[in-house]
Amino acid sequence: MTSLAAALDNALTTATELASGSFPADDPYAVQREVVDLRLARGEKVVGVKLGLTSKAKMQQMGVDSVIWGWLTDAMRIEDGGVLDLGPRIHPKVEPEVAFLVRGGAIAAVAPALEVIDSRWLDFKFTLDEVIADNTSAAGFVVGSWQPVPADVDDLSVQLLIDGQVVETGSTSAILGDPREAFSEALRLAGTLEDDWIVLAGAATAAVRVGPGQSVRVEVAGLGAAALKAS
Numbered sequence: 001m002t003s004l005a006a007a008l009d010n011a012l013t014t015a016t017e018l019a020s021g022s023f024p025a026d027d028p029y030a031v032q033r034e035v036v037d038l039r040l041a042r043g044e045k046v047v048g049v050k051l052g053l054t055s056k057a058k059m060q061q062m063g064v065d066s067v068i069w070g071w072l073t074d075a076m077r078i079e080d081g082g083v084l085d086l087g088p089r090i091h092p093k094v095e096p097e098v099a100f101l102v103r104g105g106a107i108a109a110v111a112p113a114l115e116v117i118d119s120r121w122l123d124f125k126f127t128l129d130e131v132i133a134d135n136t137s138a139a140g141f142v143v144g145s146w147q148p149v150p151a152d153v154d155d156l157s158v159q160l161l162i163d164g165q166v167v168e169t170g171s172t173s174a175i176l177g178d179p180r181e182a183f184s185e186a187l188r189l190a191g192t193l194e195d196d197w198i199v200l201a202g203a204a205t206a207a208v209r210v211g212p213g214q215s216v217r218v219e220v221a222g223l224g225a226a227a228l229k230a231s
């Protein structure tokens with residue numbers, strides 16, 4: 001195992017941060033796979049993949065400019081309306097997204113979704129290689145109810161609400177012009193997508209810090225909502 005994978009896993013399990021620049025990553029996706037394999041060795045199961053930095057807002061917020069991908073495990077899943085336990089988190093943020101359900105390597109359904117990201121890098125400051133090695137900051141996700149994919153899935157308005165106040169607004173068009181493009185990218189990058197896997201398409205807006213007691217909700221026009229409560 002690389003020392004970077006061990007350090008990232010230690011940061012994850014102890015909720016501590018690593019300083020950017022401390023480790024070289026020759027093949028960041030190989031390190032990412034090691035980091036995820038450590039989670040699987042603890043009994044977690046892969047339930048899908050996520051895309052990151054699929055919107056200009058996110059690329060600008062993070063200062064990097066390429067689409068990235070990572071793994072989702074069952075331990076990251078929060079039921080719709082469920083609780084995000086902040087105890088084991090470093091500096092979690094939430095992002096409004098859409099999720100796709102995979103059947104036969106294609107999109108079977110779409111749902112409003114929230115992603116929780118929690119970089120293991122100090123102050124969320126990292127290079128592209130570093131965020132890839134860190135499983136693209138994946139920390140949690142909520143998926144609302146699955147719907148048939150509407151014809152205008154590339155132009156649905158998206159709102160992120162905290163305690164009932166709208167904090168970010170955007171459109172699914174911000175996700176690579178059409179979130180179905182994110183699905184195609186996921187298929188290309190991951191090589192294969194298994195039946196019943198979830199594909200998180202990436203944030204439609206910048207990410208927002210979440211704190212204790214806050215209620216977080218995503219609303220996607222025509223698709224409905226998904227929510228969590230931080231505690």
Ligand code: OOG
Pocket residue numbers: 051052053054055058062095115117119124131136137201202203207
């Ligand atoms: C990287 C992950 C970004 C998204 O949807 O753009 C991401 C980060 O900002 O920490 O998941």
